[in-house]
Amino acid sequence: MSLLVRNARLGGTTVSLRVDRGVIVELGTETTGPPTEVVLEGRGLALTPGFVNGHTHAAMSLFRGYGDDLALMDWLRNRIWPAEAKLTADDVYWGTRLAALEMIRSGTICFWDMYWFQFDIARAVVDAGLRAVVSVPLIESPGAPEWNRIDAVPEALGRLGEFGPRVTPSLAAHAIYSVSTDSLRRLAALSAEHDVPLQIHLSETRGEVENCLAAHGVRPTTYLDGLGVLSERTVLAHGVWLDNAELALIAERGATIVTNPASNMKLATGRAFPYPAARSAGVPIGIGTDGAASNNSLDLLQDVKLLSLLQKHTTADPAVLPAADAWAIITGQLAPRLGAQPLAVGSPADFLLVDLGGAESVPSGEVAGLVYSATGSAVDTVVVDGVVLMEHRRVPGEEEVLANATRCATRLRTVLA
Ligand SMILES: [Zn+2]
Numbered sequence: 001m002s003l004l005v006r007n008a009r010l011g012g013t014t015v016s017l018r019v020d021r022g023v024i025v026e027l028g029t030e031t032t033g034p035p036t037e038v039v040l041e042g043r044g045l046a047l048t049p050g051f052v053n054g055h056t057h058a059a060m061s062l063f064r065g066y067g068d069d070l071a072l073m074d075w076l077r078n079r080i081w082p083a084e085a086k087l088t089a090d091d092v093y094w095g096t097r098l099a100a101l102e103m104i105r106s107g108t109i110c111f112w113d114m115y116w117f118q119f120d121i122a123r124a125v126v127d128a129g130l131r132a133v134v135s136v137p138l139i140e141s142p143g144a145p146e147w148n149r150i151d152a153v154p155e156a157l158g159r160l161g162e163f164g165p166r167v168t169p170s171l172a173a174h175a176i177y178s179v180s181t182d183s184l185r186r187l188a189a190l191s192a193e194h195d196v197p198l199q200i201h202l203s204e205t206r207g208e209v210e211n212c213l214a215a216h217g218v219r220p221t222t223y224l225d226g227l228g229v230l231s232e233r234t235v236l237a238h239g240v241w242l243d244n245a246e247l248a249l250i251a252e253r254g255a256t257i258v259t260n261p262a263s264n265m266k267l268a269t270g271r272a273f274p275y276p277a278a279r280s281a282g283v284p285i286g287i288g289t290d291g292a293a294s295n296n297s298l299d300l301l302q303d304v305k306l307l308s309l310l311q312k313h314t315t316a317d318p319a320v321l322p323a324a325d326a327w328a329i330i331t332g333q334l335a336p337r338l339g340a341q342p343l344a345v346g347s348p349a350d351f352l353l354v355d356l357g358g359a360e361s362v363p364s365g366e367v368a369g370l371v372y373s374a375t376g377s378a379v380d381t382v383v384v385d386g387v388v389l390m391e392h393r394r395v396p397g398e399e400e401v402l403a404n405a406t407r408c409a410t411r412l413r414t415v416l417a
Pocket residue numbers: 055056057201237290291
């Protein structure tokens with residue numbers, strides 16, 4: 001399909017952008033190519049890259065509001081894990097579609113997911129039109145299903161490769177406290193062998209660090225490095241309690257950290273991610289919403305505002321994490337491994353048209369200023385892979401997604417009551 005965006009604003013100039021078969025083929029003040037099948041009028045709108053949600057559990061949107069106001073381990077053990085034991089493939093499909101709908105409506109074009117029923121997740125990603133890094137998850141906690149075991153991982157990883165170019169296969173270990181030493185070692189080897197990302201929650205709570213020191217005599221990052229887990233393929237979620245030596249080690253190995261400020265604050269992890277130290281160590285940094293059960297929103301613009309304000313507040317320095325850096329983080333520019341592409345000729349046709357004329361944006365009109373003033377509702381139009389997923393805030397098929405997600409969530413509440 002071919003597509004033309006005309007009269008959109010980009011860095012102070014008015015531009016047009018032409019797309020052919022999912023690729024940006026022209027971008028400038030004038031385009032000269034043949035007429036296109038779709039034309040988007042960009043007057044009053046800013047042309048921007050899409051947002052990258054570096055860590056989430058999309059289908060947990062069905063658990064939004066379930067188990068609010070609890071500490072992490074209490075929340076996991078007494079609310080979330082028992083609830084997850086009741087999930088079906090149909091629940092996960094529609095939960096992921098619900099999350100994808102919310103992400104489209106707030107400008108996210110790519111997300112990194114870690115959840116069960118990965119083939120249904122991949123199907124939901126394909127049907128929703130987004131890009132996602134979908135993982136074969138491993139969690140060896142009590143009550144985990146029989147098929148969720150290390151021996152089944154290689155075959156599942158192979159099958160995830162069959163969902164087309166918008167689904168990137170990945171490995172995922174839930175955490176150092178829920179996956180065995182031997183399995184972590186095997187996942188690291190599989191990641192190297194197949195050259196696929198390996199996601200893991202790391203240093204989310206102080207208790208995780210203390211338990212690791214007690215069990216292994218080293219802090220979590222050193223423990224993982226000893227198992228070969230840390231590499232440029234590794235994406236570490238949270239990293240709240242990392243110390244400077246751990247940050248230096250992560251930078252040396254080239255691993256990425258994805259910070260999740262809303263989830264951390266809601267679960268009261270008690271410390272801010274050490275952003276200034278991570279930046280000066282040279283660690284690639286992305287941002288994630290985490291799941292909707294611990295956020296409870298997937299609107300990345302809200303998360304990046306929280307990230308910036310939390311860092312300023314904690315360091316008592318308003319110059320920490322300025323708007324331009326927050327914008328670079330939300331668009332994936334500080335973490336190349338998360339897969340964001342520049343808005344340029346030859347890149348995949350993934351972009352947003354953002355309304356700069358709304359009450360929350362006037363009079364600034366600056367794109368980076370959106371991180372302080374706007375929510376995802378400022379996003380007017382979303383294009384992924386050259387396909388219009390939302391135009392003027394209308395997402396085709398939205399009613400069906402909302403109805404089915406409500407049906408699944410209602411069934412779950414009934415069986416859990
Ligand atoms: Zn998480």
